[in-house]
Amino acid sequence: MKTLLRIDCSSRTKGSHSRTLADYFEENWKAANPKSTIIYRDLAKHVLPHIQNNTIEGFYTPIEHMSPQIKEATALSDELIDELKSVDDILISSPLYNLNIPSNLKAYLDQVVRIGHTFNINEKGYYGLLEGKLAYLITVKGGVYKGTFMEPYDFQEPYLKAILGHMGIKIQELFSLEGSADQQTLKQNKVMVESTIDQSFNELV
Numbered sequence: 001m002k003t004l005l006r007i008d009c010s011s012r013t014k015g016s017h018s019r020t021l022a023d024y025f026e027e028n029w030k031a032a033n034p035k036s037t038i039i040y041r042d043l044a045k046h047v048l049p050h051i052q053n054n055t056i057e058g059f060y061t062p063i064e065h066m067s068p069q070i071k072e073a074t075a076l077s078d079e080l081i082d083e084l085k086s087v088d089d090i091l092i093s094s095p096l097y098n099l100n101i102p103s104n105l106k107a108y109l110d111q112v113v114r115i116g117h118t119f120n121i122n123e124k125g126y127y128g129l130l131e132g133k134l135a136y137l138i139t140v141k142g143g144v145y146k147g148t149f150m151e152p153y154d155f156q157e158p159y160l161k162a163i164l165g166h167m168g169i170k171i172q173e174l175f176s177l178e179g180s181a182d183q184q185t186l187k188q189n190k191v192m193v194e195s196t197i198d199q200s201f202n203e204l205v
Contacts, residue, residue: 054070100156
């Protein structure tokens with residue numbers, strides 16, 4: 001039995017294209033993984049704090065030297081990392097805000113990207129500690145970026161690929177919906193993305 005962690009971050013709790021596609025993916029995932037578990041982490045409904053000075057201090061303090069205040073400051077990070085470690089698959093749905101991911105998703109990642117817990121470093125450089133986990137990304141953009149002069153301005157997908165890879169998480173599939181600001185383009189591209197999701201799971205059967 002597998003466990004999926006679904007992370008949504010769109011500020012729109014209704015009428016969100018990224019959430020709608022995440023729902024579509026979830027139905028496919030449940031059909032392919034019956035009797036499995038899904039953990040929901042909605043970053044718009046349950047806002048996480050940005051890391052503070054004492055949180056950062058705690059990230060670099062050995063547990064035996066942690067004061068009660070430092071333990072409290074890192075408690076949320078501990079909880080989120082334990083949750084992340086407990087799952088097999090991860091689904092992240094993200095709109096593009098100002099060329100990058102929403103700040104609430106960045107706040108989440110700042111809490112879980114933690115030395116000694118999700119990544120480490122040796123003489124060869126950084127290496128991830130969450131190998132074996134698969135991530136599925138759903139990204140939505142109002143404009144069309146790929147293959148246009150706007151492509152260099154997309155920091156959303158490159159960042160998500162880099163930061164998840166930094167923790168050792170493999171990107172299994174990336175489903176990108178572009179042109180959502182134009183109704184005709186949206187309709188056409190949404191059908192294509194849903195078809196790609198279908199195909200991805202059909203290949204598993």
